[in-house]
Amino acid sequence: MLRYILKRIAYGILTLFALMTLTFFMMRAVPGTPFIGDKTPSPTTLANMEAKYGLDKPPIVQYFIFVGNCLRGDLGISISYENRSVNQIIADSFPVSMELGAQAIIFAMIAGILLGAVAAVKRGTIVDSLSMFIAIVGVSVPSFILGAVLQYFLAVKLKLVPVQGWGTFAQTLLPSFALGMSSLATVSRLMRTSMLDVLSQDYIKTAKAKGLSQGKILWRHALRNAIMPVITIIGPTVAAVFTGSFVVESIFNIPGLGRYFVMSIKDMDYTLISGTTIFYGALLILCTLIVDLLYGVVDPRIKLEG
Amino acid sequence: MKKRILSLMLAAALAVSLFGCTDTGDKQGDGDGQNTNQVTGLYPGTSEDGAITVEINTMTVMNTILMTYATELAVARHCWDALVKLDDNNQVIGAAAESWESAPNAEGVEDMVWTFHLREGAKWVDTEGNVVADVTANDFVFAWRELLNPDNAAEYYGFATVFKNAQAYYDYASGVEGAPEVSIEDVGFYAQDDYTLVVELEDPLPYLLQYLKFEVMSPIYQPFYEDVGAEAYGTAPDKMLYNGPFRMTEWVLENTITTVKNDEWYDAANVSLQTIHWDKYTDTNTKLNAFQTGEIDVIDITGEQRSQFEAEGYPVNNWIAGYSFFYYCNVIQEEDLGNYEGAKLSDMRSLNLRKAISYAIDRERIISTVYKNDNEPSPAFSLGISGVSAPTLGEAVVAANGGEPLYPPNADATKAQEYLALALEDLGYTDASQINISLLTSEGSQNELLSQVVQEQLRQNLGIEVSIDVVTITEARARRNAKNYDMFFGGWGPDYDDPMTDLDLWTSANGNNHTGYASEEYDALIESTKSESDPAAREQLFIEAEMMLAEDMPIIPVYWRHEDYVVSEKITGGLLRLPFQYYNLIYTTLAD
Numbered sequence: 031m032l033r034y035i036l037k038r039i040a041y042g043i044l045t046l047f048a049l050m051t052l053t054f055f056m057m058r059a060v061p062g063t064p065f066i067g068d069k070t071p072s073p074t075t076l077a078n079m080e081a082k083y084g085l086d087k088p089p090i091v092q093y094f095i096f097v098g099n100c101l102r103g104d105l106g107i108s109i110s111y112e113n114r115s116v117n118q119i120i121a122d123s124f125p126v127s128m129e130l131g132a133q134a135i136i137f138a139m140i141a142g143i144l145l146g147a148v149a150a151v152k153r154g155t156i157v158d159s160l161s162m163f164i165a166i167v168g169v170s171v172p173s174f175i176l177g178a179v180l181q182y183f184l185a186v187k188l189k190l191v192p193v194q195g196w197g198t199f200a201q202t203l204l205p206s207f208a209l210g211m212s213s214l215a216t217v218s219r220l221m222r223t224s225m226l227d228v229l230s231q232d233y234i235k236t237a238k239a240k241g242l243s244q245g246k247i248l249w250r251h252a253l254r255n256a257i258m259p260v261i262t263i264i265g266p267t268v269a270a271v272f273t274g275s276f277v278v279e280s281i282f283n284i285p286g287l288g289r290y291f292v293m294s295i296k297d298m299d300y301t302l303i304s305g306t307t308i309f310y311g312a313l314l315i316l317c318t319l320i321v322d323l324l325y326g327v328v329d330p331r332i333k334l335e336g
Numbered sequence: 337m338k339k340r341i342l343s344l345m346l347a348a349a350l351a352v353s354l355f356g357c358t359d360t361g362d363k364q365g366d367g368d369g370q371n372t373n374q375v376t377g378l379y380p381g382t383s384e385d386g387a388i389t390v391e392i393n394t395m396t397v398m399n400t401i402l403m404t405y406a407t408e409l410a411v412a413r414h415c416w417d418a419l420v421k422l423d424d425n426n427q428v429i430g431a432a433a434e435s436w437e438s439a440p441n442a443e444g445v446e447d448m449v450w451t452f453h454l455r456e457g458a459k460w461v462d463t464e465g466n467v468v469a470d471v472t473a474n475d476f477v478f479a480w481r482e483l484l485n486p487d488n489a490a491e492y493y494g495f496a497t498v499f500k501n502a503q504a505y506y507d508y509a510s511g512v513e514g515a516p517e518v519s520i521e522d523v524g525f526y527a528q529d530d531y532t533l534v535v536e537l538e539d540p541l542p543y544l545l546q547y548l549k550f551e552v553m554s555p556i557y558q559p560f561y562e563d564v565g566a567e568a569y570g571t572a573p574d575k576m577l578y579n580g581p582f583r584m585t586e587w588v589l590e591n592t593i594t595t596v597k598n599d600e601w602y603d604a605a606n607v608s609l610q611t612i613h614w615d616k617y618t619d620t621n622t623k624l625n626a627f628q629t630g631e632i633d634v635i636d637i638t639g640e641q642r643s644q645f646e647a648e649g650y651p652v653n654n655w656i657a658g659y660s661f662f663y664y665c666n667v668i669q670e671e672d673l674g675n676y677e678g679a680k681l682s683d684m685r686s687l688n689l690r691k692a693i694s695y696a697i698d699r700e701r702i703i704s705t706v707y708k709n710d711n712e713p714s715p716a717f718s719l720g721i722s723g724v725s726a727p728t729l730g731e732a733v734v735a736a737n738g739g740e741p742l743y744p745p746n747a748d749a750t751k752a753q754e755y756l757a758l759a760l761e762d763l764g765y766t767d768a769s770q771i772n773i774s775l776l777t778s779e780g781s782q783n784e785l786l787s788q789v790v791q792e793q794l795r796q797n798l799g800i801e802v803s804i805d806v807v808t809i810t811e812a813r814a815r816r817n818a819k820n821y822d823m824f825f826g827g828w829g830p831d832y833d834d835p836m837t838d839l840d841l842w843t844s845a846n847g848n849n850h851t852g853y854a855s856e857e858y859d860a861l862i863e864s865t866k867s868e869s870d871p872a873a874r875e876q877l878f879i880e881a882e883m884m885l886a887e888d889m890p891i892i893p894v895y896w897r898h899e900d901y902v903v904s905e906k907i908t909g910g911l912l913r914l915p916f917q918y919y920n921l922i923y924t925t926l927a928d
Contacts, residue, residue: 062810067404068826070817070847071491074510078489111589112397113567122589178621186625193625194617196591280618283626285591289618298810 031326038322042315049311050100053304054093057295064109064298083109083301096304105305110297116305119290124309126196127279127286131271133202134210138267142214143260146221147253150229161218168215173274177208177281194283205282209275213267217260225256258329265321269314378650381633381904386610386926388907390634390919391617395593398584399570400554401483401490406657406829409551410918411614414582414595416554419452419476419533420545424923426721426833426914428545432458432471432555432579433533441536450544454531459600460557461583463573467600468560471579473527475555481520483552486510488566492552498544500524500536539866542874546832549916555579581607581922591616609924633904634911639708642900652900654710655913658719659829659897660838665690666819667890668852676852679819683771686762690889692755693823696797697790698747699894706786709900714893715741716882718838721830721915724875729835730896732875733882742886743893749797756798774803776821778812786825816850824850827897830915835878836865842890853890 065071065079080086084095099106105116149161181204185193195201228234229252237247276288291310294302382389394405400412413421417431430436433452441448458471482488483496486509497503502523507515524536537544547553556569557577564575573584581604582595593614597607615632617623624641626632637645637652645652666682667690673681683689699713720729734741756768765771777787787804794802802823807815816824828848830837840846843862844854861881868874885891903911908927912920 060808060810062808062814064810066810066813066817068813068828069404069491070850072494072847074486074507074512075489075491075493078486078510079491082487082489107567110396112402113399113569114397114571114589118571119589181622181625186628189629193629193631194622195631281622283591283615283617283619283622285588289590296809 035319035323038319042312042319045315046308046311050097050304050308051093053307054096055089057298057300057303058089060298062298064300083107085300100308105308106301108299108302108305110294110299110302116301119302120287120305120309123285123287123290126284127272127275127288130202130205130209130279130284130286131268131275133206134271135213135264135267137206138210138213138217138271139260139264141210142217143221143257145214146218147225147248147256149218149222150225150256151248153226158222162222165215165218168211169219171211172277173208173212174277174281176211177204177278180204180208181281194281196282196284201282205278205284208281209271209278213271216263216267220259220263221256224259225252228252228256231255254328258325261321261324261328264324265314265318268317272313273310376648376650376905378648379627379902379904380630381906382630384611386608387613388609388611388633388921388924388926389613389615389631390921391623391632391636391901392593392614392919393616395587395590395614395616397570398576398587400552400556401479401488401492402570403552404491406918411584411593411595412551412554413917413920414580414612414922415576415578415584416551416580417458417471417601418551418554419454419548421549422914422917422920424912424914424920426916428549430455431549432476445540447540447542447544448537450535450537451528452533452535454533455602456531458579458602460560460577460579461598461600462577463583463585465583465596465599468577469557470530471555471557472530473533474530475557476533476553477525477527478558478561479554479556480525481523482556482561482566484509484520484523490552492550495547495550495552498537498539498541498547500538502538540869542869542871543832543834543836546834550832582612607922609921609926612921627902627904630904633906634901636899636901639900642709645902650902652902653913654898654900656719656896656898656915657829657918658721658915659827660714660717660719661825661827661894661897662714662717663693663892663894664816664821664824664826664851665890665892666821666823666852668819672852672854676819679852680821682822683763683773684822686759687889688755688762689759689771690892692752692759692798693794694743694889694892695748695752695755697793697892697894698745698797699743700745701747701793702786702789703895705789706782707895710898711895712898713741713745714743714896715745716743717885717891717893718835718878718882719830719896720835720838720878721833724871729875729878729882733879736879737883742882747793747797752797756800768798768800771800773800773822774805776812776815776824777804777806778809779806780809783825819850819852823892825894833916835875835881836862839878839881839885842885849890851890853888855884855888858884858888 065076071079077086084092108114108116108119111119145161145164149158152158181193184190184204191200191203234247234251237251273291275286276292279286279288287306290302291306294306392410393407395408395411396405397403397408400416403409403412419431419433420428421431423429432454434455436450436452438447439449440446454471454473460468460471462468480496483490483493484502484506486506493506497506500523501518504516505518505520505523508518524538526534528534541547560577561569568575570576573587576584578584578598581598581601583598584593585596586592586594595612597610598604620638623632623635627635642652665684666680667685668676668679668681669685670681673679703711703713716730716733718729723729723732726732726735760768775787775790777783784806791802791804794800812824815821828838828841840862842849842853843859858881861877861884865874865877868877906927907924909925910923914920
């Protein structure tokens, strides 16, 4: 087990290193520079700006400085947010994205599992059709449309919640819902299929034959086994929710990390691009690792071997 | 009965149009850049007492010497007093300085040495409003030295190069090859005593005060700056000190800034507003929704949103910052191509082709199709905020041109065709289909729509087929700077109230002249304005420059931008939006 974990961590570091290197050279291959806006600075100022951010050195030297700084945990100084460290930007904005993402995932998981399970148990009834309708809507309507529609009806027309902002619990409801909806859809469909599969297994028939109540069968035997495939997609779901939060964050004016991840590319803010990419990369590698370890906890038949 | 309905409708339409637009006289700063609310009860605004919330865009840095965006300067104007500032008529008045006088320099040239007498008793306060120190002349000396410090790489350092030896010092300190040694002590500004600041100019500058009002010229209190460190200064409310009408208490990056009234400010007694929230919105629908639910008091609106407000009879306000939008044309001639690395030899090098295109585009239809607002077809390149013989330079140019715009608002296909025939000869083509032009377009639905409209107009009125090349904004700028394009649409806004801010753009040495236009006559004309001390004669030179631009046409002006915004009924007056004053909210008054 320990050997497995160590091996996975080693792979993770390798992946991260590859990500770092690719990001560094790819962003420099994009045409344009971060310093030229509508107005062009004088050549002397341009040289001073490049010196300030170390861009006056040859790319390979820059690369080694960059790697060295990353190893020390220093992601550099943002170019568009002058004098502000990327570490600080992430430290300020990621907790917001995490809170939003966590709420969205919790909502998607609980509602998705329940919806899927109920649909399976009540297969062929109106409940089944309704839950699958929700799933289809969730998958096919993108979050920016869902967010805008929710905002218009629930906030502007019915005035149940604020339109935008971040700070009160009421302000978190619409964005969490809009962000979690597509994951909810995926989870519920997966749950339904898996539950149907489990319900047709012999051990469920055995349990029925033993005379166990319907509730006990579902809770003890069906749900626990059916939930396995759902756990496997937690990793990708977390990835989708965190990297997809940009749209929802901009619709609801949420000061999260998503906007920096996307806008830094448009601004050619090299340090912020690499900083957010490495951060998200590390986060996703960690999530996948945790999920893999969770398999063993949920299903003891799976052995983690190095 | 029918007649009565008709007349009612007419009256309603008239009322809508009356509330709908304040006239363009606003640009003269007649104090009318504010809303005149009739009470409709439609948009009561935010609920917090004594506070307003306004929309603001980019807020990346709050260290005044590093600022570049008009939006950042707008916040700065509320937090810091420079030596002078603009009043509600855009006239220069004292801010940190109470009075000033000018004198000749050692060589006897008039108006070269200026002495500013600072307001005594002005205080530096921290984010909580505690008094930290007095504001003295040393704070200006320190801030301007930091502006010229190459380590800070301040983009607007140029504002400090009007002082004697400043450019020479900057070049030397930046390590420019061959730059002679200059000490910072030799740069032309010093504190004679705590309340007397003396500056000496490098060259005569009739609009010096326009430079000194610029927010990057605000003072900085040295001991505090050094205490928090140059890197950290200006990155959080507690990492700055304030000497303006407000102080900053909260800043969530890319989201919101809160400023609170500074009771230590010299005119605090006349400020009734307690709090300003500056909120950033990235989604235009969210913004409109937030305005409707009373989460924000002032928002900028699109052409479509404007018609919604007008349909409700709600007043829509309009202001101009002085932006001119135009097509850069790549005019590099074959023989000069070697002087520009990576530049393209474009068909646009034909003056007749540029004129043909200028006649073939319909500026009014571009505005009504793409922008749907009050943007004006530009009669000249520069709006020229203040004129001498007319309220604006733009109006003076039109008057000098016999009342006709230099660029027609509507397409003239006949004239366009005439010029096209000449252009084909210039380029040695036999047929218009041989003309190969691409519109370099940066991503964005409005930019792309503009290119499509122009493409269609050129197809109809000129019979030529131009292509559209959509790239990212950074790539577009890189290609523009490398002169690797045919036509590129861009805008230019003035930094200070003098035609020079616009018209020196097309001199051959200007780093923002991306057209390859290099005219000795034009350069000489602009140079001659520097030694002309008579304002009327000087304006005449600028008028000639405008005429020369229209004749040589390195750019094809399209429109002068107008911006629409709405204000909630909570605000009853004092809110200003003028050129160089993106927002002036200091004396805003609120409904009870």
